[in-house]
Amino acid sequence: MGAQVSDIVTETGNGTEAPATTRMNMIQAINSAMDVVMARDPDVIVMGEDVGYFGGVFRATAGLQSKYGKTRVFDTPITEIGIIGVAIGMGAYGLRPVPEIQFADYIYPALDQLVSEAARLRYRSAGEFTAPITVRSPYGGGIFGGQTHSQSPEGIFTHVSGIKTVIPATPYDAKGLLIAAIEDNDPVLFLEPKRIYNGPFNGHWDKPAENWSKHPGGEVPTGHYTVPLGQAKVVRAGEALTVLCYGTMVHVCERAVAEAGVDAEIVDLRTLIPLDIDAIEASVKKTGRCMIVHEATRTGGFGAELSALVQERCFYHLEAPIERVTGFDTPYPHSLEWAYFPGPVRIAQALKKIMKD
Amino acid sequence: MASEHPRANLPPLTLHVPEPRFRPGDAADFVAVEVPPAGAAPRPDSAAEPRGMSELAYSLVRVLDDDNRAVGPWDPRLSPDALRRLLADMVRLRAFDERMFRAQRQGKTSFYMKATGEEAVAVAAAHALDRDDMCFPSYRQQGLLIARGYPLVDMMNQIYSNTADKLGGKQLPIMYSAKDFGFFSISGNLTTQYPQAVGWAMASAAKGDTRIAAVWCGEGSTAEGDFHSACTFASVYRAPVVMNIVNNQWAISSFSGFAGAEATTFAARAIGYGIAGLRVDGNDALAVYAATQWAAERARTNCGPTLIEHFTYRAEGHSTSDDPTQYRSAGEPTAWPLGDPIARLKAHLIQIGEWDEDRHAAQDKAIAEDVRAAQKAAEKNGILGHGLHQPLDSLFDGVFEEMPWHLREQRQMMLDEEAASGRPWARK
Numbered sequence: 101m102g103a104q105v106s107d108i109v110t111e112t113g114n115g116t117e118a119p120a121t122t123r124m125n126m127i128q129a130i131n132s133a134m135d136v137v138m139a140r141d142p143d144v145i146v147m148g149e150d151v152g153y154f155g156g157v158f159r160a161t162a163g164l165q166s167k168y169g170k171t172r173v174f175d176t177p178i179t180e181i182g183i184i185g186v187a188i189g190m191g192a193y194g195l196r197p198v199p200e201i202q203f204a205d206y207i208y209p210a211l212d213q214l215v216s217e218a219a220r221l222r223y224r225s226a227g228e229f230t231a232p233i234t235v236r237s238p239y240g241g242g243i244f245g246g247q248t249h250s251q252s253p254e255g256i257f258t259h260v261s262g263i264k265t266v267i268p269a270t271p272y273d274a275k276g277l278l279i280a281a282i283e284d285n286d287p288v289l290f291l292e293p294k295r296i297y298n299g300p301f302n303g304h305w306d307k308p309a310e311n312w313s314k315h316p317g318g319e320v321p322t323g324h325y326t327v328p329l330g331q332a333k334v335v336r337a338g339e340a341l342t343v344l345c346y347g348t349m350v351h352v353c354e355r356a357v358a359e360a361g362v363d364a365e366i367v368d369l370r371t372l373i374p375l376d377i378d379a380i381e382a383s384v385k386k387t388g389r390c391m392i393v394h395e396a397t398r399t400g401g402f403g404a405e406l407s408a409l410v411q412e413r414c415f416y417h418l419e420a421p422i423e424r425v426t427g428f429d430t431p432y433p434h435s436l437e438w439a440y441f442p443g444p445v446r447i448a449q450a451l452k453k454i455m456k457d
Numbered sequence: 458m459a460s461e462h463p464r465a466n467l468p469p470l471t472l473h474v475p476e477p478r479f480r481p482g483d484a485a486d487f488v489a490v491e492v493p494p495a496g497a498a499p500r501p502d503s504a505a506e507p508r509g510m511s512e513l514a515y516s517l518v519r520v521l522d523d524d525n526r527a528v529g530p531w532d533p534r535l536s537p538d539a540l541r542r543l544l545a546d547m548v549r550l551r552a553f554d555e556r557m558f559r560a561q562r563q564g565k566t567s568f569y570m571k572a573t574g575e576e577a578v579a580v581a582a583a584h585a586l587d588r589d590d591m592c593f594p595s596y597r598q599q600g601l602l603i604a605r606g607y608p609l610v611d612m613m614n615q616i617y618s619n620t621a622d623k624l625g626g627k628q629l630p631i632m633y634s635a636k637d638f639g640f641f642s643i644s645g646n647l648t649t650q651y652p653q654a655v656g657w658a659m660a661s662a663a664k665g666d667t668r669i670a671a672v673w674c675g676e677g678s679t680a681e682g683d684f685h686s687a688c689t690f691a692s693v694y695r696a697p698v699v700m701n702i703v704n705n706q707w708a709i710s711s712f713s714g715f716a717g718a719e720a721t722t723f724a725a726r727a728i729g730y731g732i733a734g735l736r737v738d739g740n741d742a743l744a745v746y747a748a749t750q751w752a753a754e755r756a757r758t759n760c761g762p763t764l765i766e767h768f769t770y771r772a773e774g775h776s777t778s779d780d781p782t783q784y785r786s787a788g789e790p791t792a793w794p795l796g797d798p799i800a801r802l803k804a805h806l807i808q809i810g811e812w813d814e815d816r817h818a819a820q821d822k823a824i825a826e827d828v829r830a831a832q833k834a835a836e837k838n839g840i841l842g843h844g845l846h847q848p849l850d851s852l853f854d855g856v857f858e859e860m861p862w863h864l865r866e867q868r869q870m871m872l873d874e875e876a877a878s879g880r881p882w883a884r885k
Contacts, residue, residue, distance in 0.1 A: 145663070171662075171663040172663070176690070177686070177689045177690060177693055179682075179685075179686040179689060179690075181652060181682050181683050181686040182652050182655075182683075182686030182687065182689060182690045184652075185649065185651070185652025185653050185655075185656060185683060185686060185687065186652050186653070186655055186656030186659060186687075186690050187656060188652075188653045188656060189593075189652065189653035189654055189655060189656025189657040189658075189659070189660065189670075190656040190657065190659060190660040191656075192641065192653065192656075192657055193591075193656070193657045193660035193661060193664075194660070195660045195663075195664075197656075209682065212646055212649060212683075213649060213652070213683070216644065216646045216649060217644060217646070217649050217653070220644075221642060222855050222856070222857070222858070223627060223855040223856055224624070224627060224628050224632070224634070224642055224644075225624065225634035225636075225642035226623060226624045226625050226627060226634070226855060227855055228634045228635075228636040228642065229634065229636060229641065229642050230858075261856050262856050262857065264857070284858075285858045286857050286858055330861065373861070374857075374861030374862065374863065375862075375863070377862055377863070
């Protein structure tokens with residue numbers, strides 16, 4: 101860890117230096133990212149349903165309103181069209197809004213504002229107006245959220261030109277990527293894998309959950325740093341195959357690979373648009389096999405794009421067909437959540453298949 | 458004994474589908490349109506609570522009476538010079554529209570939209586707002602740009618998507634963007650600008666600025682969720698914004714009944730949100746000016762938003778792409794009971810002894826000459842269809858601030874394709 105730290109600023113107070121890093125879970129890291137950026141830039145504002153006084157249903161904005169005031173951190177009416185539309189207007193004024201959509205499943209009313217407005221404003225106005233907004237939204241399943249609190253809609257947005265899509269897998273990356281996203285001058289959709297807010301969930305839902313206290317990614321600088329957008333990270337180097345994944349699935353894949361005893365190279369994409377194609381290409385050309393894992397529905401998912409890219413660029417290096425491990429093309433069920441979730445068994449079967457070919 | 462058909466004693470349900478009064482071939486009379494006398498509507502203090510002014514959402518603020526006098530409490534008492542400037546800008550807008558409509562018909566561009574009959578709505582608003590207030594227009598408020606002195610030739614360059622088009626040929630004709638003139642980039646998706654304007658106004662307030670925002674949409678698109686989200690936000694945060702609904706009776710071929718006009722006025726939408734609502738004679742430039750001025754003062758003094766319905770009439774087609782005689786009575790534009798905004802302001806200036814027919818004719822001629830000269834200058838920069846005016850690879854500029862690899866790669870694919878094609882139009 102730490103290779104991506106571009107700028108660690110240690111905070112000082114009362115003449116004593118604060119520790120450069122501390123243990124954080126992903127919520128704390130996201131909260132710290134907003135705190136650090138708001139302290140540096142008075143134009144950063146945070147808005148969304150329940151984000152103000154209460155500090156957000158997942159506590160991601162806790163303490164920010166009391167620290168920065170109600171005109172910079174405020175609750176909004178329950179209208180996602182309004183939240184994103186207003187954020188775009190604030191961006192046009194010159195602010196740097198960080199709107200929260202409480203669950204990614206609720207983002208659809210705002211689709212027009214995101215797709216036709218935020219993502220197109222720079223292009224259609226020849227750069228006169230831009231939408232430097234970062235839309236934060238918890239996504240993904242594994243929390244018994246049922247079909248309206250579990251979806252992974254990233255593929256809808258990666259299909260749209262003009263918007264960046266970022267998904268962290270550790271507290272360290274969450275903070276560094278979120279700061280980079282807020283400081284970016286283009287609209288960014290920052291999807292937070294809520295199943296790993298509290299710990300690196302490895303897919304074994306029936307075993308005790310781990311928290312971030314022992315994971316290297318839970319050691320987070322207290323000050324300002326960025327993890328640049330568009331850079332993937334090799335979280336496990338290996339020779340037998342390449343596993344492309346992001347969000348919760350990074351940890352599920354790590355465990356599945358360990359259990360299968362396969363020397364896989366696991367690449368955490370971290371940013372889907374712009375994608376780190378060089379990292380993907382280098383890994384697949386080295387291993388000759390590629391497995392793609394995401395929680396989102398299968399058909400037309402981002403895995404389809406990854407599969408096409410790998411085929412276009414690495415075809416003559418491939419020794420087996422590309423494997424996709426995904427959620428099913430159904431709504432996310434409540435009681436049958438773990439039958440839907442692409443967990444250890446589904447990944448293990450795919451590993452067996454791809455290594456046999 | 459229970460009936461085989463429950464509630465069989467009731468007539469069957471019926472579905473009401475609105476229908477306009479007149480269709481092609483019908484004589485239009487508009488006797489059903491209530492036109493209260495000029496000067497009758499009260500003018501509350503601009504700091505008054507919305508609760509006490511709901512009647513203004515159902516009446517009609519009018520200043521110019523049938524004898525072309527300015528009457529009543531809404532008379533903005535503009536100087537003769539200010540009145541003449543207002544008139545000149547409306548005339549300029551109409552002349553511009555005529556010229557560009559014809560240019561489209563001559564095949565010089567793909568698309569155009571006129572504001573004929575609605576000139577007062579945008580022009581008088583621009584005169585009443587401060588120059589640095591931020592406007593979020595729909596596609597028919599080119600009058601804002603003209604009134605703020607945006608060069609006609611730059612508008613035409615955009616319409617022609619030519620070498621001097623400031624938007625690099627990336628936008629449909631008339632979808633201008635002019636940040637330096639306080640004119641937000643126009644979207645083709647309806648009413649998306651409503652919450653954006655509210656957001657801009659909220660930002661201005663949050664920053665302790667003194668500038669306000671103004672926004673326009675048509676009556677048809679008040680049905681969009683964006684409109685209602687914007688009204689909620691504007692009300693909740695008392696945003697310094699003037700929200701305009703241009704009720705020109707027609708949304709392409711759908712009459713205002715499909716947006717709810719049979720049931721209530723559009724200004725009355727304000728009442729449920731607790732916003733000040735005004736219904737204004739949109740063909741009366743002085744009424745539009747006065748209402749905008751009142752709403753702007755309200756916004757600028759932290760008294761919150763105002764929703765203004767401009768009751769007007771779209772005298773021509775929606776755009777160059779439709780023929781209004783196919784869906785409405787050809788007699789409607791002339792039968793419209795609130796007259797023509799240019800003719801009315803001109804008559805008022807003459808009535809007060811500050812204008813005459815000769816001066817008007819001379820002004821018409823001078824403005825027509827200006828517009829013609831601008832067109833000539835613009836056409837020197839090219840017209841749509843006469844070759845490509847922008848470098849081919851500019852197609853990829855501005856998707857993001859910095860071009861990512863996949864766009865660079867696609868740009869190269871396109872350039873290779875052009876090199877291989879030898880197409881005569883592909884000049885770089």
